[in-house]
Amino acid sequence: MLTMDDIVRDGHPSLRTVAEPVQMPASDESHEILQEMLQYVINSQNPEIAKKYGLRPGIGLAAPQINVSKRMIAVHVHDDRDKLYSYGIFNPKIVSHSVERSYLKSGEGCLSVDEPFPGYVPRYARVTVTGTTLEGKEIRLRLKGLPAIVFQHEIDHLNGIMFYDHINKQNPFAEIENATVIE
Ligand SMILES: O=C(O)C[C@@H](Cc1ccccc1)[C@H](O)SCc1ccccc1
Numbered sequence: 379m380l381t382m383d384d385i386v387r388d389g390h391p392s393l394r395t396v397a398e399p400v401q402m403p404a405s406d407e408s409h410e411i412l413q414e415m416l417q418y419v420i421n422s423q424n425p426e427i428a429k430k431y432g433l434r435p436g437i438g439l440a441a442p443q444i445n446v447s448k449r450m451i452a453v454h455v456h457d458d459r460d461k462l463y464s465y466g467i468f469n470p471k472i473v474s475h476s477v478e479r480s481y482l483k484s485g486e487g488c489l490s491v492d493e494p495f496p497g498y499v500p501r502y503a504r505v506t507v508t509g510t511t512l513e514g515k516e517i518r519l520r521l522k523g524l525p526a527i528v529f530q531h532e533i534d535h536l537n538g539i540m541f542y543d544h545i546n547k548q549n550p551f552a553e554i555e556n557a558t559v560i561e
């Protein structure tokens with residue numbers, strides 16, 4: 379199983395590299411890695427398992443974070459109506475997005491960043507994401523709220539972008555125009 383020892387930290391070249399598309403159908407190796415990534419995210423949200431193995435809780439994980447430069451992400455997150463979005467996705471792509479933005483009032487963190495980077499991280503309020511699931515199904519997801527935020531955070535990792543790249547350097551808590559706050 380994956381643990382924090384498998385997650386590379388800020389400064390590792392993998393986090394600043396554009397990841398390669400996964401040739402479909404995915405190889406057994408890629409399938410196994412993506413399954414392990416999703417299992418990490420699920421395990422990290424189980425208090426007993428997280429404590430036993432020292433896992434930092436997460437709602438998403440991208441392959442470059444375990445030094446695999448492939449376009450694969452895992453997400454396990456509930457929206458504000460408690461609907462669960464639990465996916466391992468090959469080649470996720472944002473195919474459309476709102477003009478309106480949103481951001482987490484608490485800011486963002488990252489399993490690959492050990493210190494806090496305070497500040498608002500502007501994201502698109504709504505995104506449409508396509509990709510291929512672990513089960514080999516082509517999906518098209520229309521997302522808003524926290525699911526939209528986590529998918530954008532993880533897809534950023536595939537493009538070598540870190541959440542703090544989006545924070546206003548002059549004033550990290552500057553109001554973001556045309557944006558809704560997610561509490
Ligand atoms: O490092 C990662 O990619 C996993 C992040 C993803 C993430 C961070 C901030 C906002 C959305 C997604 C971890 O999930 S950070 C821990 C966390 C846990 C619950 C809610 C938000 C962040």
Ligand code: NI
Nearest residue numbers: 487488489490
């Ligand atoms: Ni991250």
